[in-house]
Amino acid sequence: KKAIRRIPREEWLELAQGFKQKGFTVNDVLLAAYMRALYQQMENVPDEQVKVMVTVNVRKFLPTGKADAIYNLSGVVHASMNQTTGTFADKVKEVAEFMKSQRDNKEILYDAVNTFAFVENFEFQHTLKIIQDVRKQIVADGNSTPILSNFGMIGTSQISFDDVKVAGAYIVSPAYYAPGLMLGVSTYQDCITLNISFFESNTDIGLLEKLLDTMVEEIKSYRG
Numbered sequence: 001k002k003a004i005r006r007i008p009r010e011e012w013l014e015l016a017q018g019f020k021q022k023g024f025t026v027n028d029v030l031l032a033a034y035m036r037a038l039y040q041q042m043e044n045v046p047d048e049q050v051k052v053m054v055t056v057n058v059r060k061f062l063p064t065g066k067a068d069a070i071y072n073l074s075g076v077v078h079a080s081m082n083q084t085t086g087t088f089a090d091k092v093k094e095v096a097e098f099m100k101s102q103r104d105n106k107e108i109l110y111d112a113v114n115t116f117a118f119v120e121n122f123e124f125q126h127t128l129k130i131i132q133d134v135r136k137q138i139v140a141d142g143n144s145t146p147i148l149s150n151f152g153m154i155g156t157s158q159i160s161f162d163d164v165k166v167a168g169a170y171i172v173s174p175a176y177y178a179p180g181l182m183l184g185v186s187t188y189q190d191c192i193t194l195n196i197s198f199f200e201s202n203t204d205i206g207l208l209e210k211l212l213d214t215m216v217e218e219i220k221s222y223r224g
Helices: 009-021 026-041 088-102 107-120 124-141 205-221
Strands: 002-007 050-057 074-081 147-155 182-188 191-197
Touching: 002 009, 002 205, 009 026, 009 191, 009 205, 026 050, 026 074, 026 088, 026 147, 026 205, 074 088, 191 205
Parallel strands: 050 147, 147 182
Antiparallel strands: 002 191, 050 074, 182 191
16 A cells, blocks of 8 residues: 655745755755654654665766666665754754765765675575565564655656546555555656555554654745
8 A cells, every 4th residue: 555645736846946045955855854754753762863764866976977767776875863853944954964975975886886796696586585584684673774765756747648648646666564664755747746655464554644744744844
């Protein structure tokens, strides 16, 4: 199943313009909202540090700065926060400074390349077993690092299939069993969609809905 929240075009354009005027990226604001929302859903762990894995595009490190779209050239940045003290604006500023320090960090590229090289020559069953073993360990520990991935813009113009116009579109994030969690973000015609896919059998749906509601409230509170 999926939990979805959208911010309509007109409202999102206004918000995004405000972020830009302050010198922040959309991803800065999304990450700050995600981390604060995660922290607010945690109970009885005031000193627990919230960590989030953020996928980043490593194509910019290539000589041409781009690659074929089918290539999964993504690296990972690990961001963390200790508590939700201060305002949302304070957290956005903190996140922006951290992400700026990571933008030219080639260690992200090296880690991505090493990962690809590690599994390149494995048979499918071997790779699958590694993933399954990691999954078992996560379930046993009861802990997993949440993921944020902004898939980007599907398109700014109208998409049509013959005479059928696409009214709305978003990229579906991979589904995770709890405690795994991934937030996927995508934009179509300047309407942004936040999406969490999950397996209903072991997931607190109400908690995910509250998480997304909190995120949207935080984002909307940060206007021009």
